[in-house]
Amino acid sequence: MSTSIDPSSTRSLPWTVWPTAPSSDACLDLEALQQHLAVTRRKHKAGQHLFHAGQPFRALHLIHSGSFKTSGLTDDGRERVTAFKMRGELIGVDSIGLGSYACDAVALEDSESWELPYPAVMKAAAHVTGLQEQIHAALAAEIRCDRSWMLLLSTLAAEPRVAAFLIDMAARQARMGYSAKHFILRMSRLDIASFLAIKHETVSRALSHLADRHFISVQRREVRVLDAEGLREMAVAA
Amino acid sequence: MSTSIDPSSTRSLPWTVWPTAPSSDACLDLEALQQHLAVTRRKHKAGQHLFHAGQPFRALHLIHSGSFKTSGLTDDGRERVTAFKMRGELIGVDSIGLGSYACDAVALEDSESWELPYPAVMKAAAHVTGLQEQIHAALAAEIRCDRSWMLLLSTLAAEPRVAAFLIDMAARQARMGYSAKHFILRMSRLDIASFLAIKHETVSRALSHLADRHFISVQRREVRVLDAEGLREMAVAA
DNA sequence: CGAAAGATTGAGGTGTATCAAGATCAGTGG
DNA sequence: CCACTGATCTTGATACACCTCAATCTTTCG
Numbered sequence: 001m002s003t004s005i006d007p008s009s010t011r012s013l014p015w016t017v018w019p020t021a022p023s024s025d026a027c028l029d030l031e032a033l034q035q036h037l038a039v040t041r042r043k044h045k046a047g048q049h050l051f052h053a054g055q056p057f058r059a060l061h062l063i064h065s066g067s068f069k070t071s072g073l074t075d076d077g078r079e080r081v082t083a084f085k086m087r088g089e090l091i092g093v094d095s096i097g098l099g100s101y102a103c104d105a106v107a108l109e110d111s112e113s114w115e116l117p118y119p120a121v122m123k124a125a126a127h128v129t130g131l132q133e134q135i136h137a138a139l140a141a142e143i144r145c146d147r148s149w150m151l152l153l154s155t156l157a158a159e160p161r162v163a164a165f166l167i168d169m170a171a172r173q174a175r176m177g178y179s180a181k182h183f184i185l186r187m188s189r190l191d192i193a194s195f196l197a198i199k200h201e202t203v204s205r206a207l208s209h210l211a212d213r214h215f216i217s218v219q220r221r222e223v224r225v226l227d228a229e230g231l232r233e234m235a236v237a238a
Numbered sequence: 239m240s241t242s243i244d245p246s247s248t249r250s251l252p253w254t255v256w257p258t259a260p261s262s263d264a265c266l267d268l269e270a271l272q273q274h275l276a277v278t279r280r281k282h283k284a285g286q287h288l289f290h291a292g293q294p295f296r297a298l299h300l301i302h303s304g305s306f307k308t309s310g311l312t313d314d315g316r317e318r319v320t321a322f323k324m325r326g327e328l329i330g331v332d333s334i335g336l337g338s339y340a341c342d343a344v345a346l347e348d349s350e351s352w353e354l355p356y357p358a359v360m361k362a363a364a365h366v367t368g369l370q371e372q373i374h375a376a377l378a379a380e381i382r383c384d385r386s387w388m389l390l391l392s393t394l395a396a397e398p399r400v401a402a403f404l405i406d407m408a409a410r411q412a413r414m415g416y417s418a419k420h421f422i423l424r425m426s427r428l429d430i431a432s433f434l435a436i437k438h439e440t441v442s443r444a445l446s447h448l449a450d451r452h453f454i455s456v457q458r459r460e461v462r463v464l465d466a467e468g469l470r471e472m473a474v475a476a
Numbered sequence: 477c478g479a480a481a482g483a484t485t486g487a488g489g490t491g492t493a494t495c496a497a498g499a500t501c502a503g504t505g506g
Numbered sequence: 507c508c509a510c511t512g513a514t515c516t517t518g519a520t521a522c523a524c525c526t527c528a529a530t531c532t533t534t535c536g
Binding site (some may be wrong): 041188189190201203204205207208220 | 515
């Protein structure tokens with residue numbers, strides 16, 4: 001299990017909390033934060049809910065290991081994946097200011113999260129200089145990330161979307177210290193399709209086609225990036 | 239000009255700053271805010287830029303009258319409208335934490351904005367109780383709004399998108415105290431198309447079709463809502 | 477008034493959805 | 507251990523919604 005982290009390493013925290021946004025450098029200073037609030041660790045089995053939409057909002061959740069998807073419900077009741085979150089990223093920020101969570105959060109694999117009680121975070125922000133700005137920056141980064149995906153989804157055809165998705169996954173993989181050339185997709189084709197706003201058959205076809213062109217190789221959820229440059233070109237062009 | 243506000247009314251401020259999000263109730267307490275920072279008023283002609291992407295970020299902008307569009311640039315250089323903002327809404331929050339603005343903002347009609355210098359806002363937030371939470375809530379609301387549109391854009395076909403767009407416009411119109419049944423679209427079909435991620439011809443056709451069904455009547459940019467319930471049904475179904 | 481921009485409508489092509497059938501894998505229990 | 511079941515993934519054939527290209531008409535503004 002190359003993705004699981006030794007729990008003993010959680011004592012010392014030279015960590016930064018990254019926003020999901022691609023190409024963003026804003027991050028929370030966890031070291032400063034942890035001196036001012038008590039975090040609760042929680043373990044989750046694959047498929048288990050971190051929280052449900054509608055549950056009372058009390059805390060932000062920092063992913064310590066593993067990965068999650070967040071999903072909303074359309075008016076007619078279908079599920080729609082709004083984001084994938086991995087180690088070092090925050091879940092729940094979009095629920096700030098609401099009484100309850102605005103989305104569902106589900107573990108894609110066995111994972112561990114840290115609960116950051118929101119009132120405590122706010123109190124800490126008042127004391128720790130710079131934390132306020134960092135929180136604002138993290139929220140703004142989340143907005144930019146969403147905008148960035150809206151841009152992609154509205155501009156690009158199905159295949160480039162999949163290419164862009166792979167590039168994003170690779171980049172985040174690299175940020176966590178893993179290989180950007182070889183990684184495992186933790187989510188199903190259906191989840192990817194839902195996130196990219198296409199059908200899962202189309203995702204399959206796109207992946208197959210990208211493999212045919214030797215940009216990548218795919219075997220089920222295992223992805224190898226053979227030609228990163230080619231992928232990037234694919235993701236901007238039509 | 240039913241949308242322009244008498245400038246003399248700007249002295250007293252029983253105002254709230256609304257997030258763009260549909261069905262959200264978070265807002266800034268402007269009265270408290272204005273006691274702690276100096277706002278600069280700016281007037282803008284239709285088509286004029288409030289700011290360009292890349293310009294140094296110094297302030298948030300509160301729309302006092304008129305309306306704006308914000309737009310980003312895709313990798314291949316095409317413009318994409320990311321949001322429409324009207325009276326009482328904030329522009330520029332997505333640029334917090336960056337050195338420069340992340341998007342362009344253009345006036346859709348003759349408008350007036352108030353500049354809220356960001357450092358001053360942050361200082362005020364430290365003094366005014368509750369302001370901190372309000373700012374967070376406003377940012378989070380922006381995220382939810384984007385998510386909500388992502389959901390719509392990815393789920394709905396062209397015509398329901400246009401219906402949803404009209405419903406949103408009507409709701410915001412109502413919030414400003416104007417009629418939700420009769421309003422003027424301040425943006426071109428091209429802008430609407432760009433925002434909804436469809437072609438402008440498709441927007442035209444959708445509007446015509448909605449009019450054929452007597453849900454609305456359209457003449458150029460003037461819209462009358464004849465059957466709000468029907469529109470709503472249209473916007474959730476396929 | 478004339479030119480340019482915006483809006484509407486039509487005809488035909490393309491990409492993705494839809495429907496359907498197999499293939500592969502994970503988990504379960506006999 | 508293997509058969510069995512359901513979930514996930516892949517691939518194919520067809521249909522349809524939207525895009526593309528194009529013409530016409532209206533409005534706006536110099």
